[in-house]
Amino acid sequence: xxxxxxxxxxxxxxxxxxxxxxxxxxxxxxxxxxxxxxxxxxxxxxxxxxxxxxxxxxxxxxxxxxxxxxxxxxxxxxxxxxxxxxxxxxxxxxxxxxxxxxxxxxxxxxxxxxxxxxxxxxxxxxxxxxxxxxxxxxxxxxxxxxxxxxxxxxxxxxxxxxxxxxxxxxxxxxxxxxxxxxxxxxxxxxxxxxxxxxxxxxxxxxxxxxxxxxxxxxxxxxxxxxxxxxxxxxxxxxxxxxxxxxxxxxxxxxxxxxxxxxxxxxxxxxxxxxxxxxxxxxxxxxxxxxxxxxxxxxxxxxxxxxxxxxxxxxxxxxxxxxxxxxxxxxxxxxxxxxxxxxxxxxxxxxxxxxxxxxxxxxxxxxxxxxxxxxxxxxxxxxxxxxxxxxxxxxxxxxxxxxxxxxxxxxxxxxxxxxxxxxxxxxxxxxxxxxxxxxxxxxxxxxxxxxxxxxxxxxxxxxxxxxxxxxxxxxxxxxxxxxxxxxxxxxxxxxxxxxxxxxxxxxxxxxxxxxxxxxxxxxxxxxxxxxxxxxxxxxxxxxxxxxxxxxxxxxxxxxxxxxxxxxxxxxxxxxxxxxxxxxxxxxxxxxxxxxxxxxxxxxxxxxxxxxxxxxxxxxxxxxxxxxxxxxxxxxxxxxxxxxxxxxxxxxxxxxxxxxxxxxxxxxxxxxxxxxxxxxxxxxxxxxxxxxxxxxxxxxxxxxxxxxxxxxxxxxxxxxxxxxxxxxxxxxxxxxxxxxxxxxxxxxxxxxxxxxxxxxxxxxxxxxxxxxxxxxxxxxxxxxxxxxxxxxxxxxxxxxxxxxx
RNA sequence: GCACGAGUGGCGGAAUUGGCAGACGCACCAGACUCAAAAUCUGGCGGGGGUGACUUCGUGAGGGUUCAAGUCCCUCCUCGUGCACCA
Numbered sequence: 001x002x003x004x005x006x007x008x009x010x011x012x013x014x015x016x017x018x019x020x021x022x023x024x025x026x027x028x029x030x031x032x033x034x035x036x037x038x039x040x041x042x043x044x045x046x047x048x049x050x051x052x053x054x055x056x057x058x059x060x061x062x063x064x065x066x067x068x069x070x071x072x073x074x075x076x077x078x079x080x081x082x083x084x085x086x087x088x089x090x091x092x093x094x095x096x097x098x099x100x101x102x103x104x105x106x107x108x109x110x111x112x113x114x115x116x117x118x119x120x121x122x123x124x125x126x127x128x129x130x131x132x133x134x135x136x137x138x139x140x141x142x143x144x145x146x147x148x149x150x151x152x153x154x155x156x157x158x159x160x161x162x163x164x165x166x167x168x169x170x171x172x173x174x175x176x177x178x179x180x181x182x183x184x185x186x187x188x189x190x191x192x193x194x195x196x197x198x199x200x201x202x203x204x205x206x207x208x209x210x211x212x213x214x215x216x217x218x219x220x221x222x223x224x225x226x227x228x229x230x231x232x233x234x235x236x237x238x239x240x241x242x243x244x245x246x247x248x249x250x251x252x253x254x255x256x257x258x259x260x261x262x263x264x265x266x267x268x269x270x271x272x273x274x275x276x277x278x279x280x281x282x283x284x285x286x287x288x289x290x291x292x293x294x295x296x297x298x299x300x301x302x303x304x305x306x307x308x309x310x311x312x313x314x315x316x317x318x319x320x321x322x323x324x325x326x327x328x329x330x331x332x333x334x335x336x337x338x339x340x341x342x343x344x345x346x347x348x349x350x351x352x353x354x355x356x357x358x359x360x361x362x363x364x365x366x367x368x369x370x371x372x373x374x375x376x377x378x379x380x381x382x383x384x385x386x387x388x389x390x391x392x393x394x395x396x397x398x399x400x401x402x403x404x405x406x407x408x409x410x411x412x413x414x415x416x417x418x419x420x421x422x423x424x425x426x427x428x429x430x431x432x433x434x435x436x437x438x439x440x441x442x443x444x445x446x447x448x449x450x451x452x453x454x455x456x457x458x459x460x461x462x463x464x465x466x467x468x469x470x471x472x473x474x475x476x477x478x479x480x481x482x483x484x485x486x487x488x489x490x491x492x493x494x495x496x497x498x499x500x501x502x503x504x505x506x507x508x509x510x511x512x513x514x515x516x517x518x519x520x521x522x523x524x525x526x527x528x529x530x531x532x533x534x535x536x537x538x539x540x541x542x543x544x545x546x547x548x549x550x551x552x553x554x555x556x557x558x559x560x561x562x563x564x565x566x567x568x569x570x571x572x573x574x575x576x577x578x579x580x581x582x583x584x585x586x587x588x589x590x591x592x593x594x595x596x597x598x599x600x601x602x603x604x605x606x607x608x609x610x611x612x613x614x615x616x617x618x619x620x621x622x623x624x625x626x627x628x629x630x631x632x633x634x635x636x637x638x639x640x641x642x643x644x645x646x647x648x649x650x651x652x653x654x655x656x657x658x659x660x661x662x663x664x665x666x667x668x669x670x671x672x673x674x675x676x677x678x679x680x681x682x683x684x685x686x687x688x689x690x691x692x693x694x695x696x697x698x699x700x701x702x703x704x705x706x707x708x709x710x711x712x713x714x715x716x717x718x719x720x721x722x723x724x725x726x727x728x729x730x731x732x733x734x735x736x737x738x739x740x741x742x743x744x745x746x747x748x749x750x751x752x753x754x755x756x757x758x759x760x761x762x763x764x765x766x767x768x769x770x771x772x773x774x775x776x777x778x779x780x781x782x783x784x785x786x787x788x789x790x791x792x793x794x795x796x797x798x799x800x801x802x803x
Numbered sequence: 804g805c806a807c808g809a810g811u812g813g814c815g816g817a818a819u820u821g822g823c824a825g826a827c828g829c830a831c832c833a834g835a836c837u838c839a840a841a842a843u844c845u846g847g848c849g850g851g852g853g854u855g856a857c858u859u860c861g862u863g864a865g866g867g868u869u870c871a872a873g874u875c876c877c878u879c880c881u882c883g884u885g886c887a888c889c890a
Contacts, residue, residue: 172887213807217885220806225889245890258890297804297888329889336890342804343888415889538885578883609828611815616883623815626828629843665819674817677827684827749823754871756823791870797822801870 005635007599011713015115023729024117026071032525033070035062036504036564038533038541039077039124042103043084047110048581048588049619050573053607057570057672058532059116060608063709064667066117067733073525074117075507077124078104081132082496083161083177086427089459096427096459100127113595114604115712122507126499127427131506133450134516135498136432138548140443141555143433147193148421150441155420157185162461163424164189166495167417168221168540176540187465190431190492192419194547198222200561201416201546210567211614214538221539223415228399230335230408232257232308235316239265241308244330244413247337247376248398249391251312252383253358254335255348257319258301261285262327269319271305278302278321285323299324299347311407313384322347330413338372345372358383359391419544421495426459426468428493436480436487445481453493467491500541501548504528504563515557522558531564534572542567568670571616578618589619601711602628608672608710630680631714637687638704638718642694653740655685656699660736663706679707697722702734750775751799752783760798768792775800 301322338348399410575587
């Protein structure tokens with residue numbers, strides 16, 4: 001009897017050997033494959049089994065590609081700027097740099113337990129001045145190109161984090177980070193002009209091998225729409241009102257207009273009678289938080305007392321103010337066609353404004369309209385020259401007609417807003433700008449980067465809209481790099497997303513102090529072939545990283561426009577009842593004990609076995625016994641096996657071929673949970689065969705090779721036990737023969753009226769006559785009554801329909 | 804409100820895309836080994852009926868298409884995710 005399986009011994013042994021002699025080596029000839037994990041925030045809580053799963057998935061995929069003879073770029077790093085470290089500093093008085101370093105060391109140790117083939121020479125940390133030097137450098141390039149600019153406007157403000165937020169960071173009116181209700185605050189902010197890239201960010205989605213869900217979310221976030229701007233004259237005034245509409249075909253049905261209360265003409269349009277009401281409405285709206293405005297969908301509004309002229313029919317239409325019109329989309333003013341828009345219908349009904357139908361429904365005018373007819377198909381009515389035309393086609397032509405009439409133009413609009421880029425917090429990259437009273441904002445010269453984050457006594461956010469850095473007068477007061485006169489540093493810092501928008505570039509050249517990445521290395525190793533991480537970054541990180549990459553492409557740093565060719569979103573591992581693992585819920589499961597008790601290989605397999613990798617799974621510790629049994633069973637089979645002389649009978653060859661086929665196709669389909677069950681199934685088969693005679697060495701070798709990406713230690717050990725000298729990862733990926741997959745005879749089901757009554761073994765290409773004869777024989781007396789139909793689908797089924 | 808997912812044994816989940824529902828595993832039950840337990844091995848394991856070969860019902864609910872439906876179509880329920888007055 002061979003020694004029982006001792007996971008600690010085997011795993012430690014190979015870990016040492018792999019460290020001395022890495023299995024993933026760039027010989028200059030191999031093709032590269034870049035498999036990237038979304039790098040973690042080094043939290044003080046450490047890793048739980050959910051983080052582990054993502055890293056196991058990416059490592060399995062990397063090792064599979066390694067065995068297919070690619071050179072693998074598989075790096076790991078730290079997204080280490082951000083609020084938790086700063087909050088920890090506020091509470092405990094420990095500098096964020098210190099707590100961050102501790103956390104990084106701790107998590108690195110935990111990640112190393114996964115035994116992934118990470119190249120730790122490539123490690124990056126966004127808080128390292130040698131790293132954020134280049135984050136600042138990119139900002140400076142954007143500033144030079146006019147893509148980073150300052151603007152004073154009401155921005156999203158989190159009263160709990162005491163900082164401004166980007167649109168992407170506001171989820172249902174709440175702060176993405178802490179969940180507090182977001183308010184508006186008027187602040188002068190640094191903005192990045194992501195809208196200049198809206199079209200490219202949209203159209204290039206087509207080139208990506210990403211989950212449709214994520215592409216759709218980005219498409220909707222960018223929110224491109226086609227329509228027209230239309231000018232409405234204001235009765236008795238010089239100014240005109242311009243609106244944006246996607247339905248210029250309904251122009252004749254516009255019976256009123258609504259302006260956002262923030263519109264620049266809102267107050268001045270008020271007639272003497274309406275003045276008090278208008279001013280009150282504008283004031284009341286300004287008090288509302290964005291959550292209030294979102295939640296209360298009951299329409300409110302006030303009539304200004306002024307009228308506009310519908311340019312199509314010259315009719316006077318009243319101008320109203322209402323907070324359902326958004327100030328920062330389109331022109332902040334809309335034409336209202338209550339007959340064909342739900343919101344306008346609701347408003348018109350409430351305030352008793354006329355409703356004019358301009359598109360016929362089922363060829364007729366509706367007698368009593370109870371809801372808007374929003375279908376864009378039908379014949380135009382009540383529309384002057386346009387009567388009788390098809391609305392769908394007119395919708396496309398109308399912008400040109402309006403343009404010809406000189407009352408508007410064709411336009412597109414986006415929901416995407418520019419990126420509010422400054423944060424009134426300490427623990428982030430300082431924005432490398434000096435404000436000079438004479439020269440205005442001036443970039444810190446590139447040879448003076450990095451502009452390091454100074455140490456402060458007090459990290460506490462001020463809440464005034466100023467960063468804690470503002471109190472550091474020594475640091476703030478400087479001279480203008482342009483004219484040399486006294487000037488002040490920008491005291492806001494960059495958002496957490498800055499460092500993560502380009503880190504994948506830095507890995508491959510992380511020690512370069514001349515460039516953020518050399519052209520040579522970027523061309524050789526990038527872009528990322530496979531990117532693995534949670535879906536929570538679908539619009540935030542993934543949109544920002546695409547934007548920055550496109551910018552770096554434009555200024556010639558990289559020669560590709562999209563950073564991540566393929567994306568895989570792994571599901572979340574939750575605690576019992578689908579509750580997200582968190583320290584406060586007390587349901588966090590640490591991988592450390594499981595690794596100790598069952599070994600890395602078992603945990604790796606179990607992480608995959610819990611469920612489909614793309615779906616959320618509830619964690620249940622008990623199941624890991626199953627994969628542990630599988631591993632010890634395999635160990636015993638290989639250790640006890642004595643090859644009785646290379647039995648290569650067709651049955652043996654076929655089983656082996658089937659094994660390779662099953663595992664390879666399931667792996668290619670990313671069906672990693674069924675890969676594991678496939679291994680179990682085949683091991684059960686082999687164990688059953690082993691009772692009669694020894695399993696042949698070749699089959700065992702192939703089994704172990706296939707298992708290697710999933711359970712690397714035991715596979716490597718058994719591969720050597722089976723007499724191989726080199727590493728299992730150098731031995732290539734086993735091939736299968738498609739032709740051998742087809743059996744000459746197969747078992748098919750025999751049904752009567754669709755119910756299973758027998759099975760028969762039959763030649764796979766048997767004729768109908770032969771199949772039916774066999775089937776009848778198998779059924780015997782069970783086939784009684786009047787057979788009205790006989791169905792035979794070769795290779796599938798025989799079915800008799802009986803009356 | 805709109806859009807997209809999902810719903811299968813006690814549990815996690817399979818099902819080559821319309822062709823033998825429940826692979827694989829957990830838990831559980833019985834047996835072997837043991838003084839005993841653990842570990843291991845063997846067998847069983849959706850519900851009802853039958854000593855039995857068998858039989859019947861069964862994939863959230865109801866209806867439909869088909870020789871055949873977990874899979875396709877219609878209506879509805881539940882859960883999840885995204886968007887949420889974007890004109």
